[in-house]
Amino acid sequence: xxDDETPLLRCAEGNFILKMYTKWxxxxxxxxxxxxxxxxxxxNENENILYLGASSGSTISFISKYTxxxxxxxxxxxxxxxxxxxxxxxxxxxxxxxxDARNIDYINSKIKDTKINILFQDIPSFDQVEILINASKLVxxxxxxxxxxxxxxxxxxxxxxxxxxxxxxxxxxxxIIDETNLEPYHKFHWFFILKKSS
Amino acid sequence: xxxxxxxxxxxxxxxxxxLKDNLIIFFTRVLEDLRKDENSCLFGxxxxxxxxxxxxxxxTKKEIYFFLKxxxxxxxxxxLDDEEKSFCNILFSDLNSDFILVNGKVMxxxxxxxxxxxxxxxxxxxxxxxxxxxxxxxxCSVGGIERMIxxxxxxxxxxxxEKALFRHKTKxxxxxxxxxxxxxxxxxxxxxxxxxxxxISNKIFISIKLDYYQxxxx
Numbered sequence: 217x218x219d220d221e222t223p224l225l226r227c228a229e230g231n232f233i234l235k236m237y238t239k240w241x242x243x244x245x246x247x248x249x250x251x252x253x254x255x256x257x258x259x260n261e262n263e264n265i266l267y268l269g270a271s272s273g274s275t276i277s278f279i280s281k282y283t284x285x286x287x288x289x290x291x292x293x294x295x296x297x298x299x300x301x302x303x304x305x306x307x308x309x310x311x312x313x314x315x316d317a318r319n320i321d322y323i324n325s326k327i328k329d330t331k332i333n334i335l336f337q338d339i340p341s342f343d344q345v346e347i348l349i350n351a352s353k354l355v356x357x358x359x360x361x362x363x364x365x366x367x368x369x370x371x372x373x374x375x376x377x378x379x380x381x382x383x384x385x386x387x388x389x390x391x392i393i394d395e396t397n398l399e400p401y402h403k404f405h406w407f408f409i410l411k412k413s414s
Numbered sequence: 415x416x417x418x419x420x421x422x423x424x425x426x427x428x429x430x431x432x433l434k435d436n437l438i439i440f441f442t443r444v445l446e447d448l449r450k451d452e453n454s455c456l457f458g459x460x461x462x463x464x465x466x467x468x469x470x471x472x473x474t475k476k477e478i479y480f481f482l483k484x485x486x487x488x489x490x491x492x493x494l495d496d497e498e499k500s501f502c503n504i505l506f507s508d509l510n511s512d513f514i515l516v517n518g519k520v521m522x523x524x525x526x527x528x529x530x531x532x533x534x535x536x537x538x539x540x541x542x543x544x545x546x547x548x549x550x551x552x553x554c555s556v557g558g559i560e561r562m563i564x565x566x567x568x569x570x571x572x573x574x575x576e577k578a579l580f581r582h583k584t585k586x587x588x589x590x591x592x593x594x595x596x597x598x599x600x601x602x603x604x605x606x607x608x609x610x611x612x613x614i615s616n617k618i619f620i621s622i623k624l625d626y627y628q629x630x631x632x
Contacts, residue, residue, distance in 0.1 A: 286415065294431040298469045301424055304417070305470075311420045314427040330415070 242401040245275040246338055246364040249401040255394050255409060257362060259283045263333035266290070268317040268351060269340075273300040273310070280307045288327060292316050317347050324354055332359055340366040345382055349389050352412060361390065361410040368404045375404045382406075389413065425490060428469070432492045433630055435559040436466050438532050442550040444505070445525045452518030460513065463502075466492045482506045497535075501528045536629055539621035544614060548597050552618075555594065563626050567619035571595060571611055 242249040250257050259282040270276055270289035280287060289304070290313045291297050297314050304310040315322045317339055332355045337348045348363055355361070365382055367375035386392060390410040398405035440463050447454045457478070464473050464481050469491040471477070486494050486502070494502065504524060508515050515521050526547060533546040540549050555573055556562045562570075572579055574593030582589045591608035595601055595615060604610040 294428045297424065297428050301421060301428070302470055304421060308417060311415070311417055312424040313420065314424040314431075326420070328415075 240278045246398060246402060246407060247275050249398045250407040253396045255396055255407060264330055265334045265336060266332045267336045269338040270300055271296045273303040276310055277303055280309055286311055286330060288313055290315060290317050318350060320350055320353060334360045336362045338364045340369040342370050345385050357412045357414060363408040363410055365406040366404060379406055429491060432466060433559060434536055435553055436492060437498060438550050439554050441525055441529050442554050448518055448522050453514055455513050457513040537625040539624045540618060543617045543621050544598055548594060551594055559626055563622050567615045570618055571615035
């Protein structure tokens with residue numbers, strides 16, 4: 217590589233600084249993987265999002281560029297919460313909430329009257345579906361619900377069998393608009409786009 | 415809606431969830447390093463403690479130098495007592511500019527004493543069941559007291575013998591009877607070591623829960 221092509225910048229003092237670029241990769245984000253798979257997970261400008269299982273906030277940092285609405289990011293682990301708070305200090309529309317996603321009353325007291333347009337749930341837990349059903353009480357009927365399912369966290373058996381069981385459970389409470397398998401980006405993962413059934 | 419209110423509340427909640435067992439883990443890892451090599455560099459260990467006390471700041475070597483001389487009055491993470499501050503100062507006062515202890519041999523004994531005092535303070539019931547350093551090693555290998563209280567006594571018995579356990583599962587060799595508990599005097603002196611290890615793990619299973627809910631959570 218010649219000197220002109222190197223990604224180094226010379227600062228005023230004469231030292232070299234590495235120029236960093238971050239890319240939204242489908243291997244690291246289920247939202248992006250669902251987009252790559254052809255699902256309609258696009259955002260409008262002023263949509264508010266409730267993000268359950270925010271982790272360190274890598275997906276949220278990219279989402280926040282596409283919407284001006286509020287992103288409520290819920291996380292339980294203190295280790296993951298620290299980088300999330302660091303990111304929310306830089307990004308103005310990220311609101312961190314340190315609580316369990318099962319604790320709806322606390323989340324409801326914080327959200328107050330803000331209308332949520334998108335509910336995203338990515339919690340690899342054995343009671344993942346129950347958490348989603350519980351959290352759907354916080355949103356209206358026209359709210360889009362994105363649900364990323366990890367079958368191996370529910371059962372170590374055949375993943376297709378657990379996927380079918382979960383799908384039957386979801387049909388009782390939601391209307392399934394679209395769904396896909398997230399392979400090759402994420403193994404044993406499915407992604408659903410849901411709406412509350414009337 | 416104000417974003418700052420959310421951030422301040424989240425920070426307060428995170429501060430509550432960082433427990434004192436992290437301090438015990440720090441000192442046991444320092445002692446394990448010193449037992450391997452008396453002249454080992456402790457920069458990485460002290461960086462870990464720095465992030466426990468100031469979790470939202472990015473550290474360079476200069477900031478950590480300043481942190482060693484500080485009196486830990488300002489912290490957004492783990493809050494230290496006066497006694498715990500003095501424990502840290504004992505360790506930091508012996509460090510030279512390359513983060514290596516000047517009197518490694520002497521400090522080994524002092525750090526062991528610190529671990530004893532910390533476990534007597536926060537885990538008084540477990541202190542009577544097993545030697546403090548072995549108990550601290552158990553917490554270290556599991557990764558925290560919150561994870562340890564969720565374990566059954568049979569798993570506590572085999573902490574540190576994972577390699578033998580999975581060898582037993584795959585190749586069907588004899589199953590292990592004890593892991594880190596083998597270091598305890600009670601196990602080594604008894605004629606039936608497997609039985610002694612099982613009895614101790616049963617008692618630890620109860621005593622941890624007492625300590626956690628009576629002292630640490632409050």
